[in-house]
Amino acid sequence: MNDDLKDQEEQRLLPLRNQIDAVDQEIIRLLSERAKIALAVGAVKHEYGSPVFRPEREKQVLEKLALRNPGPLKTKGLQAIWQEVMSACRDIEGSISVAYLGPAGTFSEEATLQFFGKSIQLVPCSSLDEVFQQVENETVQYGVLPIENSSEGVISRTLDLLLESNVIISGEIAIPIKHSLLSLSGTLEGVTEVSAHAQALAQCQQWLTVNVPLLQRQAVSSNAEAAKQAALHPHQAAIASASAANQYGLKIVQQGIQDDAHNRTRFIVVGKQACLPSGHDQTSLILSVANQPGAVYQMLAPLAKHGVSMTRFESRPARKGTWEYHFYVDIDGHQKDEKVVDALQELQQTTAFFKCLGSYPKSSPTHKNV
Numbered sequence: 212m213n214d215d216l217k218d219q220e221e222q223r224l225l226p227l228r229n230q231i232d233a234v235d236q237e238i239i240r241l242l243s244e245r246a247k248i249a250l251a252v253g254a255v256k257h258e259y260g261s262p263v264f265r266p267e268r269e270k271q272v273l274e275k276l277a278l279r280n281p282g283p284l285k286t287k288g289l290q291a292i293w294q295e296v297m298s299a300c301r302d303i304e305g306s307i308s309v310a311y312l313g314p315a316g317t318f319s320e321e322a323t324l325q326f327f328g329k330s331i332q333l334v335p336c337s338s339l340d341e342v343f344q345q346v347e348n349e350t351v352q353y354g355v356l357p358i359e360n361s362s363e364g365v366i367s368r369t370l371d372l373l374l375e376s377n378v379i380i381s382g383e384i385a386i387p388i389k390h391s392l393l394s395l396s397g398t399l400e401g402v403t404e405v406s407a408h409a410q411a412l413a414q415c416q417q418w419l420t421v422n423v424p425l426l427q428r429q430a431v432s433s434n435a436e437a438a439k440q441a442a443l444h445p446h447q448a449a450i451a452s453a454s455a456a457n458q459y460g461l462k463i464v465q466q467g468i469q470d471d472a473h474n475r476t477r478f479i480v481v482g483k484q485a486c487l488p489s490g491h492d493q494t495s496l497i498l499s500v501a502n503q504p505g506a507v508y509q510m511l512a513p514l515a516k517h518g519v520s521m522t523r524f525e526s527r528p529a530r531k532g533t534w535e536y537h538f539y540v541d542i543d544g545h546q547k548d549e550k551v552v553d554a555l556q557e558l559q560q561t562t563a564f565f566k567c568l569g570s571y572p573k574s575s576p577t578h579k580n581v
C-alpha cells in the first residue's frame with residue numbers, strides 16, 4: 212500500500228477507533244458496577260460460609276446470553292468473554308485453586324481454563340491420584356480430570372478413583388483434542404524416538420505406523436513432559452498440542468496427527484461442594500448388583516419406572532477376582548428433582564452398592580466449546 216492510501220485508511224479508521232474507545236470506557240464502567248455487586252454477593256456467601264463458585268448460576272448466566280445475543284457477535288465468543296468476566300468477579304469474591312494433571316500446557320490445563328476462566332490459581336499435579344488427593348485433603352477447592360476420550364474410551368484410573376474417594380462432581384467440559392508432532396528442529400532428521408502420554412500414542416497410532424514407522428514409541432507421564440524432554444534431546448520428538456510447541460521452544464513437524472478428526476476428551480470437575488439445580492443437570496452414580504441372571508436389567512428398572520433417562524452406562528471390574536462389576540451410570544436431572552429423588556430412593560434399596568457422585572450442570576452444546 213502506498214503512503215497516500217495508508218493516510219486515507221488512517222483517516223477513516225480514526226473516528227471508528229474513537230467510538231470503540233468510548234464504548235470500551237462504558238464497558239469498563241459497567242464491568243466495575245458488576246464487580247461491586249459480585250463483591251456484595253461474596254459478602255453474603257461469606258456470612259453463610261458457602262462456596263464462591265456456583266456452577267449452576269454460571270450455567271444460567273451463559274444460557275441467558277445465548278437467548279439474548281442480538282448479534283453480530285457469535286454466541287460462542289460472547290460466552291467465552293462472559294466466562295472470563297465471571298472468573299474475574301469470582302476471583303474478587305475469593306480466590307479459588309484448581310488441581311489438574313500438569314505440567315503446564317496439557318489438555319487438562321486447557322480444559323481447566325476453559326471451564327473456570329483464567330482468574331484462578333492453577334495447581335499442576337504429576338498424577339490423577341495427586342489431583343484427587345489435593346481435593347480430598349482440601350489443599351485445593353477443585354480438581355479437573357479426564358474421564359473419557361471419544362476414540363480411546365474411558366480413563367479407568369479416574370473411574371477407580373471416583374469409587375475410592377470422597378469427592379463430589381460439580382461440572383463437566385469436553386474439549387477437542389488435536390495432537391501435533393513436535394521436535395527441536397521442526398524436522399525428523401536425527402530423531403529416533405517419539406514420546407507422549409500412552410493415551411496420545413494410542414490416539415495417533417495409525418498415523419505413526421503409516422508415516423513414521425521407524426520411530427520408537429515411548430510412553431511418558433504427560434504430553435507436556437514429552438515436550439519438555441524433546442526440548443532437551445534432539446533425538447526425541449514429542450506428541451503434544453500445537454501450543455506446547457511455543458511453551459517448550461519446539462517446532463511443529465506435523466499438525467493434526469490424531470487418527471480421528473473429531474477426537475475429543477470429556478473432563479469432570481470434582482470438589483467437596485454439592486451443586487444446586489441449574490435446570491439442565493445430570494447426576495452420576497456408581498451401582499453394583501449381585502452377579503445373577505437379569506440383575507442389571509432389574510437394577511435399571513427404577514429409572515424406567517420413574518421416567519428418568521440414562522445418558523451413560525459404563526462397567527468396570529470390581530477388582531475382587533469374582534467377575535463382579537461396578538456400573539457408572541449418568542442420568543438426566545438433579546437429585547433434588549422429584550422423579551430423580553424417587554428413582555434414587557428405590558435404587559438405594561435394590562442395589563448391592565450405591566454411590567451418588569453428585570448432580571451438576573450438563574455441558575450443553577453452548578457451553579461445550581467444541
Ligand SMILES: O=C(O)C(=O)C[C@]1(C(=O)O)C=C[C@@H](O)C=C1
Nearest residue numbers: 252263264265268269297300301
Ligand atoms: O451469582 C453469584 O453467586 C456470583 O458470585 C456472581 C458470579 C458472576 O460473576 O455472575 C460469580 C461467581 C459465581 O460462580 C457465579 C456467578
